[in-house]
Amino acid sequence: MTEQIIFYLLALAITAFSILAVTSKRIVRSATYLLFVLLATAGLYMLLGYYFLFAVQISVYAGGIMVLFIMAIFLTHKPGKDIRTKKGWRIHASLLLSVVGLLFSGYIVLNNAIGIVQFIENEELTMQQIGTAMLGTGKQQYLLSFEMMSILLLACIVGAILIARKTKTEKNESNDTEL
Amino acid sequence: MGELLINNAGVPVLAYQLVSLIIFFAGIYGFFTRRNLMMMLISVELILNAADINFAVFNRYLFPGEIDGMFFALFTIAIAACETAVAIAIIINVYRNFGNAEVDNLKKMKG
Amino acid sequence: MNFLSLFVLIPLLMILALFVARSRKQVLGIMVAGSSMLVALAAFLAYNYITVRNSGNTDPMLFTAALSWFKPLNIQYAVGVDGVSVVMLCLSAVIVFTGTFVSWKMAPLTKEFFLWFSLLATGVFGFFISLDLFTLFLFYETALIPMYLLIGVWGSGKKEYSAMKLTLMLMGSSMILLVGILGIYFGSGATSMHISELAQHPMPVELQYFFFTLTFFGFGVLGALFPFHTWSPDGHASAPTAVSMLHAGVLMKLGGYGSFRVAITLMPAAAEKLSPIFLVLTGIGVVYGAFAAIRQTDLKYINAYSSVSHCNLVLFAILMLTQTSLTGAVLQMLSHGLITALFFALIGMIYGRTHTRLITDMGGLMKIMPFLGASFVIAGFSNIGVPGFSGFVAEMTIFVGSFENGDLFRRILTIAAVTSIVIGAVYILRTVGKFLQGPLQNEEHGKLDDAHWFERLAVVTLIAGILYLGSFPTGISNMISDSFGSLLQVAK
């Protein structure tokens, strides 16, 4: 029963904060709400028994990415200022489409409901298993994906540096350069 | 129907799915309505997060002995990190060039 | 690899050499060397061709070779020539050669200009030696595309408009042409796109009707088929001199050459049946182009409309489907190629001096630049078919040949086309009278100089060609005529 209660609390938090995150006028608040959503999601992973995923979600998402967010927000925004949204009709259109989409998807999900209400408890994956899965090439082993990921990360590091770097020429003509 | 949402035996799949749907469409709404690039990025993160939940849940409930879903979720988190890094670099660049970080600046594709 | 491939290789090598050329001198050196080699090659080919023919070889195509480069559809790089291709190759070589000299002072971007110019030449030469329909089409496109840049970048006047119009219309027509070519291939059930093989697999007549229309139309637009000729006046007027020369002199001939090599040869039954419709169009074009030229005041427009008239005459003669008229058509292509190149060259030179092409702004230039003036008069006379110049030989062969087709309808059309020789005289003499003769109109023009050596070389080369063809036509005419013997037997 505890499990259910925790889940519904988390679900409530996720729903509330995700809606708040996309409607808040202040960007720092939005980011904070996002953090809450991510943390709550981590909670869901915990409930599902994925402890490693829980740890990654907390450390990478809630820790790493959020720090990046906050840094970027401080770099690009003057504090305390409202951010602007789209014009009225566009908000209505978006709201409409989102709600219709939600209802439609919900309808599909409910109509094809998977009748499982309980999952079978497995043994927790050990770090060793995870490591083997990451670095193996057999069935359910992900060396290729892992290596691709590492290359992607490398590319991102280089890319991010290149893009964000201030070049000297740019300084001179930063006003009239278009992207 | 009701017992598929609230059940004494455990948390039903459907409940997880609905939660992820809500996050997903909240993200979509945010993506559509926000002008600020950072805000759009936040919305994108929400969408990704919704996908992650589904991966984990389906793995756990439907394919108990296996680990694919979890690893997909893991990789997605890593990709999200990459994406965020690059996106933020771009946003900073936009800000540097236009003095703000709004998507309306980027209209080169306008016909 | 037989030596015909050199016609494509030399321009390609020129392009490569131009890439590494550093100075203007090197660029011109490469161009002169390359285009001289092409002329020499063309002469060598003509000599070889005549030798082989005289030794009794009666194959329809000589010096053939084939190399399959796309197995699934069996598309070949197949080469070979008959009398028609030989004269067209000679014409192209001469015009590329003279075009080089006419562009001696071309600026800016000299190197790039000649690069595209050479690419255009590659396409043209490749087109004339190809026997495989698809490769033929490929070269055809290669010749068309550089036009856009050549006009758009180095042109004058409303060049963007003209370049766009020209390219779009020609691309549109080549799209239709592609459908026609594919239709021929699939309709005939042949195993390759080689022309001689397609000729042995005639299509059902109903299919021929459809694909003949497409193919003839596709090539016809490049041959300024009325009423799809309007790209030509604008395009020629805006293009730089050498490009106008090559375009009117050679590229428009691709249309005529293609329409008989592909449309008539492969679909003779449909050609016989459908020709009246196209004959009416081309007949109108002949008279119409001439009349439209009368009203023009821009030298290039005058010549462009005159080209419309003459190119329609080529198509007209092709559709008459007699051996003599086909011979006349090829002679006319050759003759018009030389004449119109000469015209455009002279107009370019005059424009380079006076900075105007409006005949109303000039007058009495004959006294100032006797060489250019006299050459212009010679070009004019050849254009209106004065005996001794090539135009006469070509037009007379066409008229006699068209009259040989016993159909009364075609004969009346022929008579209508004959009127163009009078209208031609009107616009040429009007032009000559306005800007060369009479009192000097603009005092500024009194200080201008006559032609330079490189200009003289180009002009004299072209005039020599015109005079040779006009005075001693027997050899060339027989060479062309022999090539049609077998073709018409197939048609019968």
Next chain:
Amino acid sequence: MEYTLFVLLLPLASFVFLGLLSNKLSHKASGMIGTASLLMVALLSYFAAGEYFMTQKTGALFQTLMPLNLTWLNMGANLHIDMGILLDPISVMMLVVISTVSLMVHIYSLGYMKGEKGFQRYYAFLSLFTFSMMGLVLSTNIFQMYIFWELVGVSSYLLIGFYYTKPTAVAAAKKAFIVTRFADMFFLIGILVLSYYTQTFDFGTLTSGNSAVFQQAISTQFLGASALVWAMALIFVGGAGKSAMFPLHIWLPDAMEGPTPVSALIHAATMVVAGVYLVARLFPVYVLFTPEVLQGIAYVGAFTSMFAALIAIVQTDIKRVLAFSTISQIGFMMVALGVSKFEGHEGLGYMASMFHLFTHAMFKALLFLGAGSVIHAVHSNEMENMGGLRKQMPITHLTFLTACLAIAGIPPFSGFFSKDEILSATYLYNTGLGVWMTLVAGLTAFYMFRLYFSIFWGKEKQHAHPLHESPKSMTFPLIFLAIPTLLGGFIPFGQFVTADRAPYTIHMDLMVAGISVIIALVGILIARKLYQHPEKPVTVPSGLKGFHKAASHRFYIDEIYLFITKKILFNGVSRAFAWFDRHVVDGFINGLATATDWFSIRIRGFQSGEIQWYAWVFLFGTLLITALILFI
């Protein structure tokens, strides 16, 4: 007689030489080169004529020789254009005429054109013209004739427009070329029709009188006449254009803008009779197979001669008087051909026509050169600036008088004989036509003596500088040409040139001769009374005022032409075509482009450049498609 080839080659060589080296040579050298080559041509021609008429006779008939005939261009299985030399009585006679007049003009021009800019060019063109004209008369086939026919037209254009800085000369040259080219178009069509049915261009085959050749042409009907009639009529139109027959005569008076010696050579003696020569060349075809066309030729000739004579009466420019007189005289020749039959006495007209062609060439060249001499002295073409010149210019005066008497038909001058033959032939054919032509002869005498008296008699006018006789290079040709003018009539022409090649002895018809001489004398006397003392202005009788005005305007033919060509063809049709091209044909293409453009502007709102909007549409589409798949 292969050496006749040099008659063609020498002028051609001289043309090429002078044309290419024009700037390098001095005036004198180029004049000498041109004249020397022509002298050789003339000697060759005389020699050839002598040899031909002495030796080339089998039985009673002159042979047709073809010393040279090479294939120049093949056109299909049977047709081929040849280049060759044909010698028969008329071509040999023409050789003599052309080389004589041309030589005289060459010599004359040495004086007349002295110091003119472009002197070398002038001689080059003269050589070109001589070459073309020789080629024309020596043609072995109708297509060769057409080729040289065109070349003659070109050289005429070049020579009329010699003073190319003068707009009137340019316009006249243009007009001459275009009008004759218009006629040549019919000639060409005629050739096409004829050659299609006969499958030959060759004169030998065409004029053999063999009806099998024309079998198909006669049996094919088109619009109520046989193909042969059409062909021959069209060919005649070509001849009429070159020979300035009504209504294609309009170019000739304007062509007087060229230098006067050119007018003498081209527009009096040689080129303008090309049409007559053409009809004479094809005479067997005309007379044997298409007599109706020949009849038409007679009437066209008769009308033209009267028409031109009437206009000549009121012209004030002396060269124009001569020009209209030329038209009128060519009309005589055409009439003579038209009324002729093929054989014996019936064929008198043909002989007379050729005879008149010969004598006319001599005396008309003389008249033009004389007029040139006068113009050279007075520096004007207008009669009112002249008068009493007989004292200052005695040689010119005497030779001019000789020529006037010849053209008026006073015995024993050459014109009398030839004109008398023509009148006899017309009387033989139809009395009405004879009377008509006799009247024209009377008018001829009148207007020629009006010209003569106005120039050489009457009060002397004031001139800027004293008048004097022309230099020797100009008077020599006058004297030389006066000889055949005086004595040419005694040549037994019928022995040499007849329609059927059989010798024919001329019988003077005293009745006709008497009438024509009397009429001519009356004309001369009236002219003397009116114009010998022109200080008394000639008043036009009130009844003839309207006629006078119309004749002065050349009966408004030029205006009609101008209206048709300028207003209707070039302004109307051509402008309409140009407009059509720019707006309809091009408009269609541009319209297509504009429509595409318009459409793309309409739909480009979708491409707002806003990523969110794209995403919105994307999601919308996804949902829609999913819904469609699920529910339908």
